[in-house]
Amino acid sequence: MNRYHEILARYVARTPKSQALNERARRVLPGGDTRTGVYYAPYPAFMAQGSGKYLTDVDGNQYLDLLNNFTSLVHGHAHPALVHAAQEQLPRGTAFASPMLPQLELAETLAARVPSIEMVRFCNSGTEATMLALRAARAYTRRSGMIKMIGGYHGSHDFAAATMDPEADRGLAEGMYRDIYFASFNDLQAVENILREHAAAIAGILVEPIPNAGGLVLPRENYLRGLRALADQYNALLIFDEVITLRLNAGGFQNLAGVTPDLTALGKIIGGGFPVGAFGGKREIMQTFDPRAKNRIVHSGTFNGNNATMAAGLASLRLLDQPAIDQINALGQALARGFDDAFQEAGIMGQTTAYGSLVQVHWQRGEILNMQDVARGHKQAGDLPYLLHLELANRGVWSAVRGEFNTSTVLTQADVNHVVTTFNETLHYLKPYVAATNPTLLMQ
Numbered sequence: 001m002n003r004y005h006e007i008l009a010r011y012v013a014r015t016p017k018s019q020a021l022n023e024r025a026r027r028v029l030p031g032g033d034t035r036t037g038v039y040y041a042p043y044p045a046f047m048a049q050g051s052g053k054y055l056t057d058v059d060g061n062q063y064l065d066l067l068n069n070f071t072s073l074v075h076g077h078a079h080p081a082l083v084h085a086a087q088e089q090l091p092r093g094t095a096f097a098s099p100m101l102p103q104l105e106l107a108e109t110l111a112a113r114v115p116s117i118e119m120v121r122f123c124n125s126g127t128e129a130t131m132l133a134l135r136a137a138r139a140y141t142r143r144s145g146m147i148k149m150i151g152g153y154h155g156s157h158d159f160a161a162a163t164m165d166p167e168a169d170r171g172l173a174e175g176m177y178r179d180i181y182f183a184s185f186n187d188l189q190a191v192e193n194i195l196r197e198h199a200a201a202i203a204g205i206l207v208e209p210i211p212n213a214g215g216l217v218l219p220r221e222n223y224l225r226g227l228r229a230l231a232d233q234y235n236a237l238l239i240f241d242e243v244i245t246l247r248l249n250a251g252g253f254q255n256l257a258g259v260t261p262d263l264t265a266l267g268k269i270i271g272g273g274f275p276v277g278a279f280g281g282k283r284e285i286m287q288t289f290d291p292r293a294k295n296r297i298v299h300s301g302t303f304n305g306n307n308a309t310m311a312a313g314l315a316s317l318r319l320l321d322q323p324a325i326d327q328i329n330a331l332g333q334a335l336a337r338g339f340d341d342a343f344q345e346a347g348i349m350g351q352t353t354a355y356g357s358l359v360q361v362h363w364q365r366g367e368i369l370n371m372q373d374v375a376r377g378h379k380q381a382g383d384l385p386y387l388l389h390l391e392l393a394n395r396g397v398w399s400a401v402r403g404e405f406n407t408s409t410v411l412t413q414a415d416v417n418h419v420v421t422t423f424n425e426t427l428h429y430l431k432p433y434v435a436a437t438n439p440t441l442l443m444q
């Protein structure tokens with residue numbers, strides 16, 4: 001039995017209840033679940049409970065959580081302050097088809113923290129947040145075209161999901177591509193070329209300052225500043241998707257980069273574990289959502305700004321002050337360093353990209369400049385990212401199949417040390433498989 005089969009056999013042996021539940025789930029849920037990104041073969045573990053930094057699956061296996069529902073649970077699971085905040089609201093009712101106070105308080109908090117946000121609207125997901133930010137940009141500029149980055153992920157509405165890869169784009173509206181202009185991340189010249197040729201058609205530039213799902217690609221020095229200058233030069237709006245990167249600083253990554261976009265999309269951590277999205281920006285743009293405005297944009301949503309989400313979100317941000325952010329950022333950096341050292345020690349050519357509390361493992365060498373570089377490396381790595389994920393899970397560490405890790409405020413340095421040791425042992429364990437399937441990844 002080679003490593004692949006050993007890993008799989010151990011996984012199956014310790015998850016019989018998950019297997020049975022998956023078989024049952026596949027009868028009514030395509031693939032047994034509702035989220036493409038959380039699937040892995042032969043079936044994902046059914047989680048029964050999250051508490052603090054741990055997840056427990058239905059078979060009783062415990063995992064130290066380094067994924068935190070794809071960064072949204074920055075305080076771990078069921079944090080007492082967040083549970084308390086939501087519990088206080090629940091007996092009073094959750095949504096009334098009227099303005100409610102917790103929404104106002106969260107709006108004031110976001111406006112106080114995030115430089116670009118003078119006014120904000122709430123919705124129920126990051127997907128809606130980017131969709132509505134784009135709508136605002138189109139209404140404000142009266143143009144329809146939008147520049148987006150190849151491989152950039154902004155949620156699941158058609159525009160956000162479009163990549164031009166026929167497999168990934170299955171089911172998207174064909175006519176929409178007319179309005180999309182693709183550029184490689186970190187390539188200012190490409191954006192400039194598009195704007196020079198199509199300025200009259202382009203409403204804005206949509207970018208995630210550090211594309212996460214695309215592989216945590218770091219922006220080159222001056223890239224974001226360059227986008228700001230180009231947007232200004234061609235009268236287009238700059239839209240930051242900070243659904244994930246808000247966690248990097250109290251004011252989001254825009255505060256660190258010193259670049260203020262016209263509009264910002266938010267989600268994840270601002271809902272305290274509940275479904276959430278928000279978008280905000282300059283007053284003059286956001287005022288188009290005022291129902292009293294002459295050329296108003298219609299924006300509805302039955303659960304927009306609901307009390308449970310808003311109260312938990314407020315509690316989440318109160319806890320996530322700058323010292324707390326500094327702490328998770330330091331842990332993230334220690335994790336990345338530990339992973340890089342582990343690759344060196346194991347003699348395997350891998351690397352991390354990392355910023356603050358966000359860490360991504362790559363099974364490739366060389367500079368990673370854009371999402372195409374990441375995709376190429378990922379493809380060449382074959383089964384390795386999957387096996388790393390599964391073997392880490394076998395050893396009690398929870399991460400994303402695509403090699404994504406993030407730290408939370410309930411994690412300690414001792415936890416990080418433990419994860420690094422487990423990662424190191426896993427790499428050594430995988431090495432014979434690397435030698436057999438991907439020998440070019442071994443250092444000479």
Ligand SMILES: Cc1ncc(COP(=O)(O)O)c(C=O)c1O
Pocket residue numbers: 070124125126127128130153154155156208212213241242243244267268276277
């Ligand atoms: C950068 C970015 N934008 C938007 C979204 C969509 O958010 P949601 O899953 O809440 O719709 C995500 C989700 O992972 C994201 O990472």
